[in-house]
Amino acid sequence: MTGTSSRTLRLLALLQTRPDWTGPALADRLGASERTVRRDVERLRDLGYRITAVRGPYGGYRLEPGSALPPLLFDDEQAVALAVALRTATGTGMEDAAALALAAVRQVLPPRRRRRVDAVQVAAVPRGPRPAPIGTEVLLALAAAVRDREELRFTYAGKGLRRTQPHHLATWNDRWYLVAWDLDRRDWRVFRVDRIAPRTPAGPRFTPRPLPGGNVAAFLQSRFRGADGTPEWPCRGDAVLLRSADAVAPYLEDGRIEALGPDRCRVTLGAWSWPALAASFGRFDAGIEAARPPELARAFAHLATRFAAASL
Structure with missing residues (x-):
């Protein structure tokens, strides 16, 4: 997704979170100039969104009712599951993005389903100290390498260069991990994503080797419990x-x-x-x-x- 398209979608999400926004406030949240905000507003209007500009010292922008997307076709169980997932996104480093996503989804739910989702208020308590935030670009770079089966080079914890064949992204106890085959150590390794600084470009494609235990959950359990190849405690x-x-x-x-x-x-x-x-x-x-x-x-x-x- 281009920077312009990504910023325009973020602008739309912000406009859906509250009735009125000033131009400077939107520019600050988007990390852009007020002139750029005005251009992005015009792009949204061209797509059919009715956005009113209010002039004067207290002026700004307002997304008019009825200009949101058509209602999403979620049943009650699906809508509640989505709301719970976004409200409990603690420890992922994407809490603010999850809150904006929930606000955007809420706007396009039918009124009755929106009321049911609003009734589900969940307090998510992290299991330990708050993990370091994960940059979206880092997460996307790792996900792309996993998807495309491309070798990945990165600096780990500010130290030496690691060459890997990435296999899975996973979360465990409120942290993100990359499961990969370490080409230099010739063994499986589990890397904390918040300590990874990817290098570009990506390396050559590879044929994935079987993961011990058959699935990533069993593999992580065995590694974190100190066992080798089994999810059982030693x-x-x-x-x-x-x-x-x-x-x-x-x-x-x-x-x-x-x-x-x-x-x-x-x-x-x-x-x-x-x-x-x-x-x-x-x-x-x-x-x-x-x-x-x-x-x-x-x-x-x-x-x-x-x-x-x-x-x-």
Whole structure:
């Protein structure tokens, strides 16, 4: 998309977010001159959008009712899904763009469906510190390399040059990642997108090799959990907690739970090491019995000694 077309679409989205805009305010949001804004307004008018210019010291532009696009053909479930996706775009680095997109979509929904979408107010809470914002141009460059199967060169974290065959873009815990085959290290690597500075032009085309695990979700799970080629944790075990299943369930995350009575339940968890697995049971603030396998029971004893020493 050319710069002019992209800017004109952004102008249309801004005009749909509130009734009146001054010329200087639009120019500031678009990073353009007021003269450029006037030209873009004329382009929108040529496309059939009724935009009124208000003269005077408090003048500006107004998108008249009825000049929006025809209603989008979404059913209720689709419209709500789209609204939730855009309202929960935290950690992507595109929160402002998502808000503008939602405002634009909302304008072209039928009134009844618009009211239903407006009723869905979601508070999206990031899982950790706010990630570095992702530039749209960087994301588009990586996506194009993945789509076209072109080798990609980039500087990573301000250090050396990496040569890769990009395979997938993915998100994990509010961050963007690029999954790629590293040509120099001859192995699969996972790169944080906010640390990538792409080089141009792109390299030659390549024939993609099979991704371990068969799909990107399983591959990322295995890499982030410290395993190799499997989405399972390296260490898994279970124990009986002396609390009800209802009290434990809200803190379970990706574990499994089995109710054994009003004040007992068996919990199964995974972790990257046996001490880490034993420590994860401590977050439930409950008595622990019947831990298995033996490696988990020994890890409890090891941590007990370590914690006792720390209390002195």
